[in-house]
Amino acid sequence: MAMRQASETEPRQKALQRRRMPRQQRARHTVEAIFEATEQLAATHGFDAVNTRMIAERAGVGIGSLYQYFPTYEAILLAWYERVSTMAAQQVRLSTIEAMDRTPADAVRFAIRGLLDIYRQHRLALIDMPHQVPQIGQVIRHTSLEVLNRGTIRLYLSQHPEFDATRTERHVFFLETIVHALLRRYAREEPEFLDADDVVEGIGALILSYLAAQTGAESREGPAGHG
Template identity: 30%
Template structure:
C-alpha cells in the first residue's frame, strides 16, 4: 500500500507539478481512498518527502556503487565513469529532477539532499585520504565537498537546461575541472 502511494505521488508530482499535488489526487492515482492514504501519510508534505526519499535512495545507491566499483582506480579513471553514472541516473528521471530542483521549496527537500551529498562527500574524502592525494594545505574533506558540489550542480543544470554541449565534451570538462584534486 505504501509503495503504491509513493509511486502514485511520484506520478502526480511529475504530471501535475508540486503546487497541484494533493492527497486526493495521489489517493485517486493509487486507487485508494483518501482515508487509506491518511493512515500512512498525514499530509501532502509527507507524501512528497517519501517520494523524494525513495528517489534519493535509488540515486545514492547507484552513485555509491559506481564509486565503490572504482575506488581502486586512479584519478580520471574513477571520475569519468562516476559522472557518467550520475548523468544516466539524472536523465532517466529528468522530469522528476526538474520538479525537485525547480518547484519543491528547498527547505522541504534539503535534509534528504544533504544526506545524499554527505554520503558521497564522505566516500570521495575517504578516497582522497587513502590515495594520499597531494592537496597542499587543503583537507581531503574540503576538496571532496568542492568536487561533489561542483559535479552535482553542473550535472543537474546540464540535464535540466539541455545546453548545446555534447555529453562527452561536458563529461571531459567536468573531469578536467576536478582533476587538480585527483592523485594520478
C-alpha cells in the first residue's frame, strides 16, 4: 500500500516542481514576466480559467520558453506563491524584531496586525490561490511564511518557561490555527460588520486567553500531569 501511495503522489509532486532555476538576468526577467502575467490573468479571470498558453501570450514569451522553467500551470502557481511567501516572511522577521521590546499583549496585537496587513496586501497569492487551487493548499505548510510563523510561535514559547516544552507542538497547532484561519477568512470576506481593529482585538483576546489558560493548567498539573 505504501508503494502504491508513493507512485500516486510522485507525479503530482513533479508537476509542482520547477524544471530549472533562472540564473542569468534575462532568464530572471522571463520568470518575472511569467509571474506578473499569471497574477494579472488570475485577478481578471480567476485561477480556474487561466492556462499556460494564456500566461505565455500575456508575458510575451514562447510556450516552449515557459515550459523550460515550469512543467505545468500548477508549478507556476506554487513558485509564485513561494516568491510572495518569501517576501512576506521577510516582513514578519522585521516585525518580530520590532515586537521584542513590547509587552506580551502589545506584541501579540502587533504581530496579528502585521500578518493581517500582509494577507491584505498579497490577498490574491496568499489567500485566494490556496483557497481556489487545492494542489497549492495542500503544500503551503512547507513554504517560507508558514514555516517562519510556526518558528516564531516556538521561539515565543521557548522564552517563557511557564509553558511546558513537551507540549510545544500542541500549542503551535492551536495558536497557528486560531490566528491564520481567522485572518485568512477575514481577508477573504471582509464582512461589513467587522473592521481591522475589531479583528486584531478579537484574535488578540483569543490568543491571550489561550496562553493564560494553558499557563494556569500546566502550573496546576505539574510534571505528573504530562501525557
